[in-house]
Amino acid sequence: MSENMNSPYLSVKDLFVEYYSNDQTVKAVNGISFEMEKGSVLGLVGETGAGKTTVAKSILRILPDFGCQIKSGEIYLDGQDLLSLKEEEMRQIRGNKIAMIFQDPMTALNPVMTVGDQIFEVVKLHNDMTDEQCKARAEEMLETVGIPKERYEEYPHQFSGGMKQRVVIAMALACDPDLLLADEPTTALDVTIQAQVLDLIRDLQKKFNSSMILITHDMGVVATTCDNVAITYAGRIIEYGNKEQIFHHPTHPYTIGLFGAIPSMNGDDEWLHPIEGLPPDPTNLPVGCSFSPRCPYVTDVCRQEGDVPKRITADGHICFCYNMDKVGKEEQ
Amino acid sequence: MSAPVIEVQGLKKYFSTPRGMLHAVDDVTFKIEEGKTLGVVGESGCGKSTLGRTIIHLHEKTDGKIFLDGKDISDLKKKELKAAREKMQIIFQDPYSSLDPRQTVDATIREPLIVSRRYTKAEIDEKVEALMDLVGIDARLQMAYPHELDGGRRQRVGIARALALDPRFVVCDEPVSALDVSIQAHVLNLLKKLQQEKQLTYMFVTHDMSVVRHISDDICVMYLGQVVEKCEAKELFRNPVHPYTKALLSAIPSTDIDNPNQREILTGEITSPINPKPGCRFAARCKYATDACHEPQVQEEIAPGHFVRCCRCHEIG
Numbered sequence: 001m002s003e004n005m006n007s008p009y010l011s012v013k014d015l016f017v018e019y020y021s022n023d024q025t026v027k028a029v030n031g032i033s034f035e036m037e038k039g040s041v042l043g044l045v046g047e048t049g050a051g052k053t054t055v056a057k058s059i060l061r062i063l064p065d066f067g068c069q070i071k072s073g074e075i076y077l078d079g080q081d082l083l084s085l086k087e088e089e090m091r092q093i094r095g096n097k098i099a100m101i102f103q104d105p106m107t108a109l110n111p112v113m114t115v116g117d118q119i120f121e122v123v124k125l126h127n128d129m130t131d132e133q134c135k136a137r138a139e140e141m142l143e144t145v146g147i148p149k150e151r152y153e154e155y156p157h158q159f160s161g162g163m164k165q166r167v168v169i170a171m172a173l174a175c176d177p178d179l180l181l182a183d184e185p186t187t188a189l190d191v192t193i194q195a196q197v198l199d200l201i202r203d204l205q206k207k208f209n210s211s212m213i214l215i216t217h218d219m220g221v222v223a224t225t226c227d228n229v230a231i232t233y234a235g236r237i238i239e240y241g242n243k244e245q246i247f248h249h250p251t252h253p254y255t256i257g258l259f260g261a262i263p264s265m266n267g268d269d270e271w272l273h274p275i276e277g278l279p280p281d282p283t284n285l286p287v288g289c290s291f292s293p294r295c296p297y298v299t300d301v302c303r304q305e306g307d308v309p310k311r312i313t314a315d316g317h318i319c320f321c322y323n324m325d326k327v328g329k330e331e332q
Numbered sequence: 333m334s335a336p337v338i339e340v341q342g343l344k345k346y347f348s349t350p351r352g353m354l355h356a357v358d359d360v361t362f363k364i365e366e367g368k369t370l371g372v373v374g375e376s377g378c379g380k381s382t383l384g385r386t387i388i389h390l391h392e393k394t395d396g397k398i399f400l401d402g403k404d405i406s407d408l409k410k411k412e413l414k415a416a417r418e419k420m421q422i423i424f425q426d427p428y429s430s431l432d433p434r435q436t437v438d439a440t441i442r443e444p445l446i447v448s449r450r451y452t453k454a455e456i457d458e459k460v461e462a463l464m465d466l467v468g469i470d471a472r473l474q475m476a477y478p479h480e481l482d483g484g485r486r487q488r489v490g491i492a493r494a495l496a497l498d499p500r501f502v503v504c505d506e507p508v509s510a511l512d513v514s515i516q517a518h519v520l521n522l523l524k525k526l527q528q529e530k531q532l533t534y535m536f537v538t539h540d541m542s543v544v545r546h547i548s549d550d551i552c553v554m555y556l557g558q559v560v561e562k563c564e565a566k567e568l569f570r571n572p573v574h575p576y577t578k579a580l581l582s583a584i585p586s587t588d589i590d591n592p593n594q595r596e597i598l599t600g601e602i603t604s605p606i607n608p609k610p611g612c613r614f615a616a617r618c619k620y621a622t623d624a625c626h627e628p629q630v631q632e633e634i635a636p637g638h639f640v641r642c643c644r645c646h647e648i649g
Contacts, residue, residue, distance in 0.1 A: 047512040048483075161376070190375040190539055192598050195583035199597060217513065220585030224592060247589045261517040263546035265569070265586065271524070272546070274517035278482060 007079060008035035009211055010059075010179060015073030017054050017063070017235075024283045028054045030235035030290075031307070032073075036228075038178075041205065041212045043226035045219070045258075047279055051235035052215045053103075056181040059213075060098055061090050077179065096126040099177035101201075103184040105164035109156040115167045116142065116152030122174045141170040145200060162193035166200070173204055180205060180212040186221065198225055219262060223247060231255050234280050234290035241317040251319040253295045253327055289322070297323045335402030336363035337533040338387065338501050343396035345379075345386045352607040356382040358557035360396075361631075364501075364550075367527065369534040371548030371565065373541065373580070377605070379557040380537045381425075384503035387535070388420040389413060401500065418448060421494040425506035427486035431478040437464070437489050438474045444496045463492040467522060484515035488522070495526065504536045508543060520547060541584045545569055550637075553577045556605050556613040559631070563638035573640045575648065576614045612642065620648050 017029035029051040036042050044052045057063045059075055061082065075082040077097065082090070102108040110118055119138035123129065129137070139149040145166040156164055165185065172180060182201060186194040202225055205212050214225055222229055222243070229246040231239040231254065239252040250256045260273035277294035280286055286293055292302040301322045302308075308320040321327065345357040356379040364370045372380045385391045387398055389405075397406045405416045424430035431440055441463055445456045464471060467488040478486055487507060494502055504523065508516040524547065526532060538544050544551060548565045553574065561574040572578045582596040603616050611626035612618070618625065624643050631641045642648075 047514065191541065191583045192375065192579060194585070195595050196597055198585070199595070218585065219587045223587045223589045224585045243589055247587065258513060259587075261513045262587065263517075263520070263542040265542050265545060265584070266588075271521055272517035274521065275514040278484075278515075279512075 007076070009038040009078060010036040011074075011076045012055070012059070013074040013076075015055065015058060015075070016071035017051070017058055017068070017073075018071055019068050021067060026282045027285055028235055028282060029058070030285070032232070032235070032237055034230055034237060034240065036211050036213070038211055039206075039209045040228060041202075041214060041226045043222040043229040044213055044215045044232060045217060045222055045229060046232035047217060049234075049279055049282060050232040052232055053183055054235075055232075056100065056183055056213060056215060059179075060094060060100055060181060061085075062094075062100075092126075095122055095177075096175045097177055098179045098181065099172040099175065100181040100183065101168055101172045101185045104188055105161060105168045106188070108168050109164060111156055114153050114155055115147075115159065116149075116154075118167070119171050119174050122171050126175045137174065141174050142167075144173070144204065145170045146196075162189055162197065165189060165193075165197055169197070169201060169204075173208070176208050176210075178210055180210050181215070182212060183215045184217075185214070187216070187218070194221075201225075219259070231258070234282065234285060236290065236320070237318075238291065238321070239319045245315070245317040249317070251317070251324050251327065252291075252321050253297050253323075254291045256327065257294075289320075297327050299323060334366065335399070337366050337401055338535070339363040339397075339399040339402075340387060341397040341399075343383070343386060343398065344394040345382055345391055346394045349606060354606045355379075355557045355608055356605065357386055358608075360554075360557075360559050362552060362559065362562060364533050364535065366500075366533055367531045368549040369527070369536050369547055371544035371551040372535060372537045372554060373539060373544050373551060374554035376539065377556075378554045379605075380554050381505050383554070384422065384505055384535055384537050388422055388501075388503055389417060390422070418497045419500045420503070421497070421499040421501075422503040422505060423487075423490050423494045423507045426510050427483055427490055428478075428510065430490055431486055433478050436475050436477055437469065437481075440478075440489055441492045441496055444493060448497055459496065463496055466495070466526070467492045482515070483511050484518055487511065487519050491519075491522065491526070495530075495532075498530070499532070501533045501535070504534055506538050507536075509538065509540060516543075523547070541581065553580065556603065556608065558613060558641060559639070560614065560641045561639065563635075567635075567638060571638075573634060573638070573645050573648070574614075574642050575618045575620050579617075620644055 013033050015029050015032045019026040019028055032055055046052050058070055116138050119141050120134050123134040123137045139152060142149050142152060147163060147166055185201060186197050189197060216222060226243055228242050230237045233254050239255050250259055257275040261275060263272060275294055280290050288304050289302045289308045292298045308322060310318060310320055311324055312318045341361050343357055343360045347354040347356055360383060372383065374380050382391060386393050397404060400416060400419060408416055438460060441460050442456060445451055445459055469485060469488050508519050511519060527534060536547055545565055551565050551568045552559045553561045555576050561577045572581050579596045579598050582593050586593050598617050603613060610628045612629045615621040615625040629641045629643055631639050632645065634640050634645055
């Protein structure tokens with residue numbers, strides 16, 4: 001996925017993550033691999049339960065200690081093997097080199113602490129600065145995200161949803177992270193506020209030349225924000241490409257299905273084209289291709305044991321599908 | 333022509349708060365003809381859900397009139413109100429919290445049929461089966477509990493319950509916003525199919541602009557309790573006039589990567605709906621605002637069926 005021969009900035013290799021409850025094993029991530037260049041934005045797209053958030057939490061190593069395990073895989077950030085680090089070493093990286101913007105600003109903030117102090121805390125933890133310097137930095141961050149610094153002493157309940165999300169963004173960006181993990185950062189917001197917040201994140205990401213993984217299920221958000229797109233399904237990436245490849249030439253039947261299920265802003269189709277069936281049960285994944293039970297192009301080969309082979313075009317568009325040639329032809 | 337199924341005139345719903353009167357719905361007027369869908373869009377807190385709930389008498393209105401099939405139902409009491417309510421139902425946003433976790437699918441759909449006291453036990457059994465079939469829930473799930481169902485199926489249960497008493501009018505309050513896109517498409521298709529089969533009239537409340545464009549005949553755009561623009565769905569997207577509508581439409585993230593929207597980023601936050609000033613409520617964020625905008629605004633019909641509440645609509649339209 002990287003075009004040059006240098007090692008990529010972030011690489012995730014063959015990541016497998018499982019959750020355990022009672023006697024069941026939930027296979028949340030089943031062999032995800034991808035690479036990212038510095039300063040690029042990757043959209044991680046998929047439905048509920050596709051394993052998107054689990055991937056982000058694995059990179060940050062904030063998965064729960066009990067009932068959850070990274071079975072295998074490697075995660076390298078700037079040449080550093082994150083999974084082999086000690087907890088104290090990892091703590092230096094969290095919030096400093098890697099930061100996460102959580103989905104729900106209503107629950108990501110501490111309700112009994114002023115918003116200014118919450119940003120102050122992050123700065124103080126990761127920098128060798130005096131309290132005055134940390135406070136100045138926290139005020140500067142508030143202003144960066146468009147909140148007057150006079151509101152430093154206010155509590156989260158005094159802020160609207162959009163303002164709270166901006167506080168969460170200010171916390172995430174307070175230490176100039178190299179890698180930003182944004183988990184559905186605008187899902188809880190209205191469209192006009194969403195546009196403001198997306199513009200803000202993108203501006204700041206460019207300003208600091210951070211890399212960003214944007215987790216979302218909204219193709220419109222992907223189109224306006226990302227450089228590359230990974231489509232996930234049942235804990236695997238089933239298609240990967242740059243924005244043009246994914247939006248102009250979606251190849252995997254699931255990706256095509258996703259586009260068909262969104263009501264068009266231009267067309268006048270009376271009926272939508274939903275994907276038949278339901279996402280698979282992660283405790284009991286289908287043999288072969290996970291999408292095969294819902295796929296209109298399914299053939300016997302899709303249901304055979306083993307991983308679906310990776311197909312890659314000359315310009316780096318990756319797709320995991322036995323029948324992708326057939327799919328492409330019918331589209332034209 | 334027969335009377336519209338739903339008509340509201342000057343509807344107001346204020347809530348009393350410690351800081352003053354919150355104008356959740358302020359002077360809303362519209363009608364919906366039989367078999368049509370009125371989409372209502374706006375930001376959270378603009379009063380769109382309160383509007384739906386006030387029409388079907390889940391909230392007591394502050395002022396205004398509500399007509400169902402031409403009959404004034406604004407001030408009905410007890411028995412008459414119960415009869416009118418059967419004709420007006422609601423599908424709630426979150427199928428994870430709107431169903432009773434301790435009631436089976438069967439009990440959930442059965443309850444309104446029992447409460448109505450119109451049917452015998454045998455008739456009810458038959459109706460429950462027919463309703464499950466109608467909304468596409470397998471008969472094997474009749475005794476299942478909500479936690480055993482996925483979001484799409486739960487929402488189908490909510491739809492079956494809302495349709496149990498053959499309503500005339502259904503308020504769909506963000507019925508698909510909690511669902512994944514592939515599931516959302518199934519539910520939208522189902523709502524449309526049911527509307528055609530039963531000549532249902534919908535008020536569809538949502539903040540998703542692509543969904544509202546797909547499902548609606550007419551669209552109301554609400555801002556802080558007031559309707560700022562109302563017209564035919566396609567006309568709204570082709571020719572938005574009110575500055576807020578323009579900003580709202582431009583903010584939709586487009587999936588067309590070759591022609592990204594020229595986004596108009598609104599500055600500032602929504603002004604408080606508590607004791608609002610008499611002028612245009614959007615004026616604080618509006619780039620066209622002048623002194624005249626701080627006077628009370630009237631709704632104007634700028635083209636047949638196209639209503640706008642903005643004193644500068646002719647200059648900027």
